[in-house]
Amino acid sequence: MKININQYILIILLLISGISTQNFESNISCSICNNIIKDKEYYVDAWGNPFHMYHKRTGIFCECCSRIISEKITNGGYKLDDGRYICTLCDVSVVKSEKEIENSLNRVLDILKDNNISNLNREELKINLINRNSMSEQYKFHEVEHLKGLTKVIPSEKEIFNIFILNNLPKIQFEAILAHELLHVWLFKKNINLSKPIMEGFCNLGSYLIYKLDDTKFSRIHLLSLENESTNSNVTEYKILKSIMDTKGFNYVTKNIGTIDIE
Ligand SMILES: [Zn+2]
Ligand SMILES: [Zn+2]
Ligand SMILES: [Zn+2]
Secondary structure, eight states: OOOOHHHHHOEEEEOSTTOOTTTOOOOOBOTTTOOBOOSSEEEEOTTOOEEOGGGTTTOOBOTTTOOBOOHHHHSOEEEOTTSOEEEHHHHTTBOOSHHHHHHHHHHHHHHHHHTTOOOOOGGGEEEEEEOHHHHHHHHTTSOOSOTTEEEEEOGGGTTOEEEEEESSOBHHHHHHHHHHHHHHHHHHHTTOOOOHHHHHHHHHHHHHHHHHHHOSHHHHHHHHHHTOTTTOTTHHHHHHHHHHHHHHOHHHHHHHTTTOOOO
16 A cells, blocks of 8 residues: 555644534634634644644645645745645755755765765765656666665766755755765775665665754654654664664764674
């Protein structure tokens, strides 16, 4: 069964049980239509914005932050050519220009360097922003689970790592995905071969470092989704590696990742 990610984020909030609907008086207003919510049950999005249950089918959620897109909450939003919706709040920091890519890349390289990931050279990295349709095409013969980033080594230009990242992502999300991809490059250059689940779990620690450092609500929601099996298919490996990192440090994980026993 395929369930939309937003459906997982929706939490049903039960109001004080036992009070009948007729006598019930609430002053909570709906984030979508602005009317007072008089129903006994309603939904809240990942940010705590309440809305009528009947909006669930038609409600539009931001692909990046999972907020309901409405005038009241996000000051609207827009639809991208590949069908994704982005809210105005996320749009503010969307990475678009070469300069913005460059700044983010330098920042992520610095953060990784602080964590002993130091064999990555700016010159060997080529970052390409592409839409979701092109990303699906790039993935053709690979798994199609989380189509947000991909790193390729082109046989004819072995020194260049082509990193593809979904376009129109807010800066922090872009940097978190970039950190994940850069750890793939690091593993490749170190000649460390891991099983796919361990490799993905390890590379997600890169995203963790970025989100943890940012420590905003946006980042905390993304950290939660890394720990959720419906949004992260390698959640077991990620959690084991993260707990090793929590007790022994990220350095320990990078030094031992080739031999770490995950059972
Ligand atoms: Zn409503
Ligand atoms: Zn958003
Ligand atoms: Zn990966």
